[in-house]
Amino acid sequence: MLCLLFFLVTAIHAELCQPDGENAFKVRLSIRTALGDNAYAWDTNEEYLFKAMVAFSMRKVPNRETTEISHVLVCNVTQRVSFWFVVTDPLKNHTLPAVEVQTAIRMNRNRINGAFFLNDQTLEFLKIPSTLAPPTDPSVPIWIIIFGVIFCIVIVAVMLLILSGIRQRRRMSKGPTEVDDSEDKCENTITIENGIPCDPLDTKGGHINDAFMTEDERLTPL
Amino acid sequence: MEKARPLWANPLQFVFACISYAVGLGNVWRFPYLCQMYGGGSFLVPYIIMLVVEGMPLLYLELAVGQRMRQGSIGAWRTISPYLGGVGLASVVVSFFLSTYYNIINAWAFWYLFHSFQDPLPWSVCPLNSNRTGYDEECEKASSTQYFWYRKTLNISPSIQDSGGVQWEQGLCLLLAWLVVYLCILRGTESTGKLEQLANPKAWINAATQIFFSLGLGFGSLIAFASYNQPSTDCQKHAIIVSLINSSTSIFASVVTFSIYGFKATFNYESCLNKVILLLTNSFDLEDGFLTASNLEQVKGYLASAFPGKYSEVLPQIRNCSLESELATAVQGTGLSFIVYTEAIKNMAASQLWSVLYFFMLLMLGIGSMLGNTAAILTPLTDSKVISSHLPKEAISGLVCLVNCVIGLVFTMEAGNYWFDIFNDYAATLPLLLIVLVEIVAVCYVFGLRRFESDLKAMTGRTLNWYWKAMWAGVSPLLIISLFVFYLSDYILTGTLQYQAWDASQGQLVTKDYPLYALAIIGLLVASSTMCIPLVALGTFIVRCLKRGDTPPVA
Numbered sequence: 001m002l003c004l005l006f007f008l009v010t011a012i013h014a015e016l017c018q019p020d021g022e023n024a025f026k027v028r029l030s031i032r033t034a035l036g037d038n039a040y041a042w043d044t045n046e047e048y049l050f051k052a053m054v055a056f057s058m059r060k061v062p063n064r065e066t067t068e069i070s071h072v073l074v075c076n077v078t079q080r081v082s083f084w085f086v087v088t089d090p091l092k093n094h095t096l097p098a099v100e101v102q103t104a105i106r107m108n109r110n111r112i113n114g115a116f117f118l119n120d121q122t123l124e125f126l127k128i129p130s131t132l133a134p135p136t137d138p139s140v141p142i143w144i145i146i147f148g149v150i151f152c153i154v155i156v157a158v159m160l161l162i163l164s165g166i167r168q169r170r171r172m173s174k175g176p177t178e179v180d181d182s183e184d185k186c187e188n189t190i191t192i193e194n195g196i197p198c199d200p201l202d203t204k205g206g207h208i209n210d211a212f213m214t215e216d217e218r219l220t221p222l
Numbered sequence: 223m224e225k226a227r228p229l230w231a232n233p234l235q236f237v238f239a240c241i242s243y244a245v246g247l248g249n250v251w252r253f254p255y256l257c258q259m260y261g262g263g264s265f266l267v268p269y270i271i272m273l274v275v276e277g278m279p280l281l282y283l284e285l286a287v288g289q290r291m292r293q294g295s296i297g298a299w300r301t302i303s304p305y306l307g308g309v310g311l312a313s314v315v316v317s318f319f320l321s322t323y324y325n326i327i328n329a330w331a332f333w334y335l336f337h338s339f340q341d342p343l344p345w346s347v348c349p350l351n352s353n354r355t356g357y358d359e360e361c362e363k364a365s366s367t368q369y370f371w372y373r374k375t376l377n378i379s380p381s382i383q384d385s386g387g388v389q390w391e392q393g394l395c396l397l398l399a400w401l402v403v404y405l406c407i408l409r410g411t412e413s414t415g416k417l418e419q420l421a422n423p424k425a426w427i428n429a430a431t432q433i434f435f436s437l438g439l440g441f442g443s444l445i446a447f448a449s450y451n452q453p454s455t456d457c458q459k460h461a462i463i464v465s466l467i468n469s470s471t472s473i474f475a476s477v478v479t480f481s482i483y484g485f486k487a488t489f490n491y492e493s494c495l496n497k498v499i500l501l502l503t504n505s506f507d508l509e510d511g512f513l514t515a516s517n518l519e520q521v522k523g524y525l526a527s528a529f530p531g532k533y534s535e536v537l538p539q540i541r542n543c544s545l546e547s548e549l550a551t552a553v554q555g556t557g558l559s560f561i562v563y564t565e566a567i568k569n570m571a572a573s574q575l576w577s578v579l580y581f582f583m584l585l586m587l588g589i590g591s592m593l594g595n596t597a598a599i600l601t602p603l604t605d606s607k608v609i610s611s612h613l614p615k616e617a618i619s620g621l622v623c624l625v626n627c628v629i630g631l632v633f634t635m636e637a638g639n640y641w642f643d644i645f646n647d648y649a650a651t652l653p654l655l656l657i658v659l660v661e662i663v664a665v666c667y668v669f670g671l672r673r674f675e676s677d678l679k680a681m682t683g684r685t686l687n688w689y690w691k692a693m694w695a696g697v698s699p700l701l702i703i704s705l706f707v708f709y710l711s712d713y714i715l716t717g718t719l720q721y722q723a724w725d726a727s728q729g730q731l732v733t734k735d736y737p738l739y740a741l742a743i744i745g746l747l748v749a750s751s752t753m754c755i756p757l758v759a760l761g762t763f764i765v766r767c768l769k770r771g772d773t774p775p776v777a
Contacts, residue, residue, distance in 0.1 A: 028504065032511035039511075078507035129355035143336035147394065150332075154401045161408045162616050169614065 016095055017073035017086045023095040025105075026126045028082040034122040042081045046116075047074055050085075053115050054101075057108040058087055061100055066090060102128050227292055230450050237460050239447050240285075243594025244468040246587050247327060248436050251558045253472040254479035256432055260425040266473070268429035273469055276701050277433035279693035280658060282461035283665060284439060288448025289457050290677055294601030295442030298449070299661075302669045304766075308758030309660050310602065313442035315751040316653050317598035320441065322626050323645040324595060325403065326633040328588040329395035330560065331581050333375055336395075338577035345370035346568035363729025367565040372724045375560070379636035381723050382740055386636025393634045400627040403592050407600065407619050430705055431651075436468060440654040440661070443594035446601035453681045458690075479558075486566040487548035494543035505536045555646075556639075559584060596622065640721060644736075648744045652709055653751040659702045660755055666695050719744070 017024060027050075032039045040046070051072040058067040071090065077083040086095045105112070105128050113119050120130040230236040257265045291298035296310030337344050348361035348369060356362075361369035372378045379386045438444065448457060492515075499513045506525060513521055522540075526533045567576045596619075603618055604610050610618070633642050665674055671694065675686045719741065722731040736744070 030510045079509040080503065080507040081510065082504075082507055131354050132350050132356070142340050143333070146336045146339060147332075147398065151394075151398055151401070154398065154405055158401065158405050158408065161405070165408075165614070165616055 016088055016092075017075040017084060019076050019084050021084070021086065021095075023098045023101065024084045024086045025098070025101065025128060026082060026084050028080060028124040028126065029116070029118065030122040030124075031081065031116075031118070034118050042077075047077070047083075049115060050074070053108075053112045054085065054087060054105070057104040057112065058096070058101070060108060061104045064096070064100065064104075098127075106131060228450060229452060233451075233455055233460070236447060236451055236455070237463060239594070240444065240460065240464045241467050242590030243443055243447070243597075244437050244464055245471045246436075246438075246591035247559070247584065248432075249468065249472040250475045250479070250584070250587065251555055253432060253436070254476040255555075255558065256428050257476050258480075258483075260428065265425060265429065268426045269432065269469070272426070272430045272433045272701075273465060275693065276430055276698055277437050277439075277469075278461055278465045279690055279698050280434075280439050280662070281437050281444065281465050282458055282690060283662060283694060284444040285448040285457040285461050286674075286678055287661075287665060288445035289451045289453060289455060290674070290681060291445075292449050292453070294449060294603075294605045295445045295598065296602040297605050298445050299664065302664050305759040305762050306660070306664050306668065306755075307762065308755040309657060309664065310442060311758055312653060312657050312751045312754040313440060313445075314599055314602055315754060316650055316657070317441045317443065317595050318626075319645060319649040319747065319751070321592060321595040321599065322629050323633060323642055323649070324588070325399045325592055325626065326392075326396060326630055326638070326642060327556070328399040328402075328585055328592065329392060329630075329634075330375060330556070331584040331588060332395045332398055333392065334560065334564070335578060335581035335585065338574055338581060341574065343564075343568050343573055343577060344374070345564050346573070360726050360729055363727075365565065367561050367568065368729070370564070371560045373726075376639050377636050378639055378724045380725060381734055382637050382640040382721065383737055384637060388631055389634050389636070389638075392638075393631055396630050396634055397627060399589075400623045400630070402589060403596060404619060404623040406589065406593055407596050407623075408616055427705065427708055430701060432472075433469075434658070434705075435650070435654070436472065437465060438591070438594060440658040441595065441650075442598035442602070446597045447594070449601065454683065456682055456684065458682075458684065458687075482563060482566045483549065485569075486562060487545060489566075489569050490548050491543055491545045494541055494548075498540055498543060501536065501539060505532065556642075640723070643721060644740065644744060645747070649747045649751075652706075652713075652748055655702055655706045655709065656752050656755070659699060659706065662694060662699050662702070666699075671695055 015021075019026070029042065031042065048069070051069045051074060054072045055067045055069045058064045058071075067087065068090075071088045071092070072085060073088060074083050074085045087101055088095050105125055109120065109130055113123055116123055120132075230239075257263075260268075287298055287302075291301050293301065294310070295313040296307055299310040300307035345367045348357035348366045350356070351358050358369070360373060364372070375392070377386070377389055451457065495515050495518065499515075499518065502508065502521070502525065503510065503513055506529065508521075563580060564577070567573050567580060570576050599622055600619060603622070604615060613621075632638060635641075665671070671691060675691070679685055719736050720733050721736060723734045724730075725732045
């Protein structure tokens with residue numbers, strides 16, 4: 001009699017936990033990818049730890065504080081390592097709704113990952129999307145700060161150059177007037193450099209052939 | 223009141239200015255692409271031949287003209303013949319177009335440079351989607367570097383018709399770029415211590431074109447630079463030096479670019495393999511770590527025979543990873559600089575350092591070329607007595623920068639990159655060929671080659687080598703005419719023009735036709751510079767006829 005009951009119970013269990021079963025989730029672990037040479041082998045003890053972590057997560061959900069490890073069923077373990085699991089209610093006749101399991105796992109994902117030395121990519125719960133950590137967003141974007149610094153430097157340099165240009169021109173315009181006073185007033189050329197005394201030609205009209213204008217170094221200054 | 227023309231402090235300054243103008247972004251993103259498309263090392267053969275036959279003679283010609291006439295492009299050509307003032311004007315118009323759209327590249331380089339001071343680099347990770355369960359959809363379909371370029375930097379619209387608004391971040395970067403250019407040209411060109419386009423004579427044609435645009439002929443910048451030279455400067459030596467340095471920079475840049483390509487191809491090939499391995503491991507629940515790159519083919523064969531049904535389900539998702547196909551992806555232009563290079567950089571160690579260095583280099587190249595372009599515009603303006611008597615040099619430079627900056631804001635709009643491509647492809651290519659052709663014909667046959675030769679001898683003290691004379695009089699004009707004919711026929715035969723638009727839903731580029739008004743603008747761009755030449759010639763002719771009619775001949 002007891003044997004029959006036992007078989008019945010395991011049969012029902014087997015039906016509850018099935019690949020693509022109702023409220024069942026597939027889990028995939030990539031231990032060797034994550035740990036390399038320090039990889040541990042997946043055996044029944046690790047499975048026990050997994051069931052414990054799932055039960056722990058479920059206990060955090062209100063109304064499910066009495067979840068036991070025996071309520072978590074694991075089946076179809078492959079070499080990958082991958083397997084399916086369901087969480088049953090205390091009476092062990094139906095599975096808990098997927099939404100509850102999903103929320104429980106999502107809230108405690110970090111703890112579960114930590115227990116196995118894995119992360120979101122190497123311990124995957126298919127159909128349970130993980131909450132990705134957003135990139136850190138400083139209040140002022142960094143690029144604006146650097147932009148502001150360079151912008152100010154350039155503006156200051158432009159201002160300095162413009163001001164020095166104005167000062168230079170003012171000095172130059174003061175210079176020739178002093179020279180002029182002492183010279184003949186009829187002379188109205190203001191060239192102070194190695195003069196091109198050609199510019200009086202400008203005022204005399206006629207055609208200027210620019211091709212010959214440039215031979216300034218041939219003409220001796222007055 | 224005539225001031226003596228400002229001079230370069232020493233010939234080295236002039237050479238450096240020319241080099242910094244000629245060595246530009248084209249050396250980095252166009253030449254390596256051409257090498258890859260046309261047979262790698264063997265592309266150097268047509269390239270070097272064209273350099274010697276076309277590049278150096280034309281460069282020497284422009285420098286000699288500038289040094290002889292001692293004026294910017296408009297004045298210089300008007301001196302050669304009053305009917306040819308249009309050539310100078312056309313150069314200025316083309317330079318104006320170029321400076322309008324070229325500086326946006328510097329704005330983008332600034333944008334990337336400022337974003338390089340973060341960990342992780344913003345183009346190495348995808349942003350999360352709204353409910354934080356995965357990555358942004360567009361970023362998943364494309365790649366994180368493409369997403370950062372098309373969405374975060376350009377915020378590109380699906381087609382050229384949807385203009386969108388001006389992006390203020392790009393606008394700020396553009397403003398900064400123009401301020402930096404203004405800072406450099408503020409005091410005039412003398413205080414300051416560089417192009418591109420478009421089977422299979424195609425290798426030779428592309429070599430000729432690359433030399434042509436890479437040296438920056440026809441914009442008037444070289445004439446402007448040379449006009450500030452002492453008349454006795456040996457511009458022949460400088461022409462050879464500048465063209466050699468320009469070409470060796472191109473070749474050096476190709477070496478670097480190819481090693482970056484190799485790194486990126488290897489990295490992508492290995493990721494592709496890993497993805498296939500993961501897919502097969504998960505579908506068939508194989509032991510983790512069992513599938514490696516070496517036994518992949520065997521296992522695939524085994525799985526295909528052992529589980530044919532399941533294998534055929536998975537088969538469409540399995541990509542054939544091949545190192546050759548990764549290496550064969552050749553990209554040029556902004557795609558190379560801002561997508562391929564950034565993708566390679568993000569996978570390197572100390573990626574922030576490489577990123578900062580790389581974008582700083584791009585900025586140096588870009589701003590160096592910009593200075594040459596603005597010199598081409600400013601020199602004729604400051605030469606003209608009408609303008610320079612009313613406004614000081616700083617104000618003229620400021621006005622030019624302001625006007626260009628405001629127009630450049632068009633390229634910061636959402637559809638801005640499409641307009642950028644239009645300007646990049648059409649504003650300079652055809653007009654420049656015509657301008658340089660007219661230049662060479664003008665110097666050789668209008669001014670007279672003998673007269674020019676004797677002027678040069680008087681100026682520099684050296685006789686003109688027979689080689690330059692042969693090139694100027696015969697070979698180079700023929701070469702340019704054939705290039706011109708080729709480009710015209712290519713444009714005509716291609717029919718309607720198309721462009722690549724970014725499709726956000728697919729995460730890749732799609733080909734679309736230009737709308738009518740875009741085609742009209744392309745036509746206007748080409749016409750506005752080329753028409754200057756005949757129109758000014760016509761105008762001068764009419765003015766002369768009228769004057770001759772008015773004043774009676776002197777007895």
